[in-house]
Amino acid sequence: xxxxxxxxxxxxxxxxxxxxxxxxxxxxxxxxxxxxxxxxxxxxxxxxxxxxxxxxxxxxxxxxxxxxxxxxxxxxxxxxxxxxxxxxxxxxxxxxxxxxxxxxxxxxxxxxxxxxxxxxxxxxxxxxxxxxxxxxxxxxxxxxxxxxxxxxxxxxxxxxxxxxxxxxxxxxxxxxxxxxxxxxxxxxxxxxxxxxxxxxxxxxxxxxxxxxxxxxxxxxxxxxxxxxxxxxxxxxxxxxxxxxxxxxxxxxxxxxxxxxxxxxxxxxxxxxxxx
Ligand SMILES: Cc1cc2nc3c(=O)[nH]c(=O)nc-3n(C[C@H](O)[C@H](O)[C@H](O)COP(=O)(O)OP(=O)(O)OC[C@H]3O[C@@H](n4cnc5c(N)ncnc54)[C@H](O)[C@@H]3O)c2cc1C
Numbered sequence: 125x126x127x128x129x130x131x132x133x134x135x136x137x138x139x140x141x142x143x144x145x146x147x148x149x150x151x152x153x154x155x156x157x158x159x160x161x162x163x164x165x166x167x168x169x170x171x172x173x174x175x176x177x178x179x180x181x182x183x184x185x186x187x188x189x190x191x192x193x194x195x196x197x198x199x200x201x202x203x204x205x206x207x208x209x210x211x212x213x214x215x216x217x218x219x220x221x222x223x224x225x226x227x228x229x230x231x232x233x234x235x236x237x238x239x240x241x242x243x244x245x246x247x248x249x250x251x252x253x254x255x256x257x258x259x260x261x262x263x264x265x266x267x268x269x270x271x272x273x274x275x276x277x278x279x280x281x282x283x284x285x286x287x288x289x290x291x292x293x294x295x296x297x298x299x300x301x302x303x304x305x306x307x308x309x310x311x312x313x314x315x316x317x318x319x320x321x322x323x324x325x326x327x328x329x330x331x332x333x334x335x336x337x338x339x340x341x342x343x344x345x346x347x348x349x350x351x352x353x354x355x356x357x358x359x360x361x362x363x364x365x366x367x368x369x370x371x372x373x374x375x376x377x378x379x380x381x382x383x384x385x386x387x388x389x390x391x392x393x394x395x396x397x398x399x
Contacts, residue, residue, distance in 0.1 A: 126291035127259040129226040129333045131361070133368045135376070136337070137221035141168040146175065155184035166199055169218030169342060170379040174199055177206050177214040203379045212399030215343035215380065216241060220373070224365060225335035226261050231361045232334060234352075241344025246336035249325040251318055253307070258295050259333040262287065265360055290329070297327055342380050343399065345373060349381075350397060355389040367392070 143160055150158050161171060182189035196202040206214060224231075232246055266280045266287070302308060305320045312320075340348065352358045353366040370392040373381045383395035 126288055126295060127257045128262050129259045131224070131226040131261050131364060133365060133372065134223040134225070135220060135372060136223050137339075138376075139169045139172055139218040139220075141171050141175075150184060153179075153182065153184070153188070155182075155188055158184035161199060166379065167377055169220070169377060170199065170203060172218050173206070173214050173342065173380065174202055176217050177202075177211060180211075180214070200379055204383070207383060207396040207399050210396075210399050212343045212346075215346065215399065216341040218342045218380075219339050220342075220345065220376075221337060221339040222369065223335065223337050226259075226333050227335060227365060228261060228332060228361060229330040229334060230359065231365060232336070233330070234359060234362050235338065235348075235365075238340075238344065238348050240347075241341040243339040244336065245338075247334040249328070249332075249334070250322040253302075253317070253321045253324075254295075254298055254328065254332075255302075258291050258298065258328055260287070260291055260329075260331045261333055261361070263360055264364060287331075291331070294327060294329060298324060301327070342377070345369070346381070346394060346399060349373065349384065349392055350394055353392040355391040 146160055150156070150160070166174070178184050178195075181192055183192045183195045186193050186195055196205065206212070227235075236244055236246070262284060266283045268277065268280065272280065301324050302320075305324075306312070307317065307320055349366055349370045352362045353370045355363060358366070367390065370381075370384060374384055374392075384392045385395075387393055
């Protein structure tokens with residue numbers, strides 16, 4: 125019986141601010157009167173974005189730039205105005221690092237098309253050998269749902285069974301190929317094992333579970349949440365992942381993401397698109 129896995133998203137890192145160096149920088153700019161907000165008042169990623177934006181106009185305090193006579197002191201209003209005015213490039217300074225596990229190559233194929241603002245390290249099927257099983261995530265669309273009528277429930281059940289048989293058959297073929305190339309023997313060098321592993325991956329379906337690390341800046345995250353946490357258009361797996369990421373970002377970074385609201389379909393829609 126093939127192994128079923130859950131998809132999980134791990135927030136493994138994010139931008140932090142060095143307040144001592146920020147103070148030294150602000151003093152250099154003669155923004156001595158600007159008080160760096162307390163850690164409880166603003167997250168580091170949001171603070172960094174606000175500082176970068178304020179540097180553009182030297183708007184840390186009135187008069188520092190003679191053209192600026194008034195400054196917004198409320199950071200919520202300040203960041204909302206950045207979004208409203210489309211000054212989104214400052215959102216690129218702050219980054220979140222996610223490990224995403226249990227996803228298939230259906231997900232990674234789509235995710236990795238997002239070029240702008242992302243760093244990607246995906247599990248290598250050239251190096252990673254499937255010894256015991258070929259695990260996969262059972263798509264939500266074929267899970268049992270109490271609202272299904274008998275016909276739909278029967279089709280879903282049959283689909284789950286055929287998925288298991290297909291993955292099971294691939295496991296058997298894969299093991300057979302491992303035998304052909306004596307891969308169970310411990311005597312082969314790494315180069316040999318890599319070449320065989322790389323060749324054999326061709327028979328593995330794109331539903332196989334994999335994972336990796338994706339780091340995205342705040343501008344890129346806003347864009348991909350808008351495109352992929354969108355129920356009618358997004359594929360179900362990337363929708364599943366980005367619904368989780370949307371919830372996490374809104375909770376962790378309310379100043380940067382709270383213009384997103386969930387509609388009746390479960391899609392996350394921003395007030396400010398393409399910032
Ligand atoms: C519903 C849906 C269906 C899709 N179907 C297909 C399909 O059938 N075939 C297929 O190949 N792809 C398909 N895609 C993928 C799609 O075409 C994009 O490649 C993918 O969504 C990445 O998004 P992006 O282009 O916004 O790039 P990102 O890298 O996320 O870039 C973000 C933004 O930066 C700007 N940008 C990035 N790179 C450049 C550049 N080189 N030049 C100028 N501006 C740039 C653009 O404004 C872009 O929107 C589909 C995507 C969706 C959401």
